[in-house]
Amino acid sequence: MRSLPRVAIIGRPNVGKSTLFNRLIGRRVAIVDSMPGVTRDRLYGSVEWNGRAFEVVDTAGLLSEVLESFEMEIQFQVEAAIHQADFLLFILDAKEGPTAEEDDLVEMLRRTGKPVVLAVNKIDARDTVPLAEFHRWGFEKLIGISAIRGTNIGNLLDLIVDSLPAQKVSAELPPDAVRVAIIGRPNVGKSSLVNRILGEDRMLVSEVPGTTRDPVDTVIRYHGRSLVLIDTAGLRKRMKFAEGVEYYTLLRTINAIERCDVAVLMLEGIEGANRQDIRIAGIAIENGKSLVLAVNKWDLVSNKDTNTAAHLEKELKKDYPHLAYIPVIFISAKTSQRVGKLLQLAVEIYDERRKLIPQESLNEVIMSSLKNLHPPAVGGKRIKFFGCRQVAAEPPVFEIFTNDPERIPEHYKRYLTNRLRENFPYPGTPIRLNFSKRSQKRKRV
Secondary structure (H helix, E strand, O other), X not given: OOOOOEEEEEEOOOOOHHHHHHHHHOOOOOOXXXXXXXXXXXXXXXXXXXXXXXXXXXXXXXXXXXXXXXXXXHHHHHHHHHHHOOEEEEEEEOOOOOOHHHHHHHHHHHHHOOOEEEEEEOOOOOOOOOOHHHHHHOOOOEEEOEOOOOEOHHHHHHHHHHHOOOOOOOOOOOOOOEXXXXXXXXOOOHHHHHHHHHOOOOOOOOOXXXXXOXXXXXXXXXXXXXXXXXXXXXXXXXXXXXXXXXXXXXXXXXXXXXXXXXXXXXXXXXXXOOHHHHHHHHHHHXXXXXXXXXXXXXXXXXXXXXXXXXHHHHHHHHHOHHHOOOOEEEOEOOOOEOHHHHHHHHHXXXXXXXXXXXXXXXXXXXXXXXXXXOOOOEOOEXXXXXXXXXXXXXXXXXXXXXXXXXXXXXXXXXHHHHXXXXXXXXXXXXXXXXXXXXXXXXXXX
């Protein structure tokens, strides 16, 4: 059962649905382009307004007449979103006015029996755009907005929230469910790994790189725990070089990383890690996600002995020291080698990332760190520390109180981070430090 009511954004191509979707969820996920039909299928996001949360779905443009098989598949996705939605947000173009095509779409909306709000987009505050012509369909709730400028978005959200069904209670996943994203370059075996875990060909597996275009979530039980496996498309290019499908794929993969707790970055056993793998790892770390490096196709590595894996891991972390805390496991999706251990590792890392450290223990570590290496004086001014506390988990965030947070050198921040990790390892999970100013009148560590 879904825990949140669902709102589907629908309308003709190029009326601003994706722009509105991005505006509502507060970040750029849907691709916004002047070419109609950029959004192929459905994108999901969460919105909270006035204490009420709901799920919003961006869809491809609706067409009253579908001629090509590809367009028929798009229409199927849109109709599925409408069927699953509790509420329909119908977007129209103020500049073009009502169209005959939209007359047909309105009849389809009426047949659903679901509540509808008409949002007339592309309203320019400098212009007077009459909305009376849009009342001809007889819908009670109609509002003029500008998705790109944010005009009237608050009033639109009020209309949506007032029309939502009662909040649903989720019975879908237990609170300790682990969301695991399988990420990496194309053709490193991501879908093969998911298939091996599931014991069935749930994903399409192909030798052609880039077969998987969109994330697919699958819930499994593993040793009494619920795991949500997120299979993702492969990343090939950096954001500024990604165009068309590559850009679409990149955004969807980032979205999958943002939704996970633990990301499993699959590497090519024969090739090892390359610069693109490190970029992908960086995306996960920047988003505060726990990370595991899974070297796949280990069965194809020839002339290996008991020291081969240890040597490769040592070389990898020597080349990329910022990954020193990331566990490395050598697997084969084809033969199941260490696949079970990979799942167990993901669960253990997830449990560790949720831990809260007592303030007394944190202060002991900070005090010991100061004795071993006192902070340098900057500009003739001595930096002093007054204590430490944990202010968040998943990932862990520690607040350190000091007399001058702006003047702490980066090398000393790294030193404190390393000392905390030595005492509280948080394997695979980034540790974040915040430095806050505190008066010297307080007790100093």
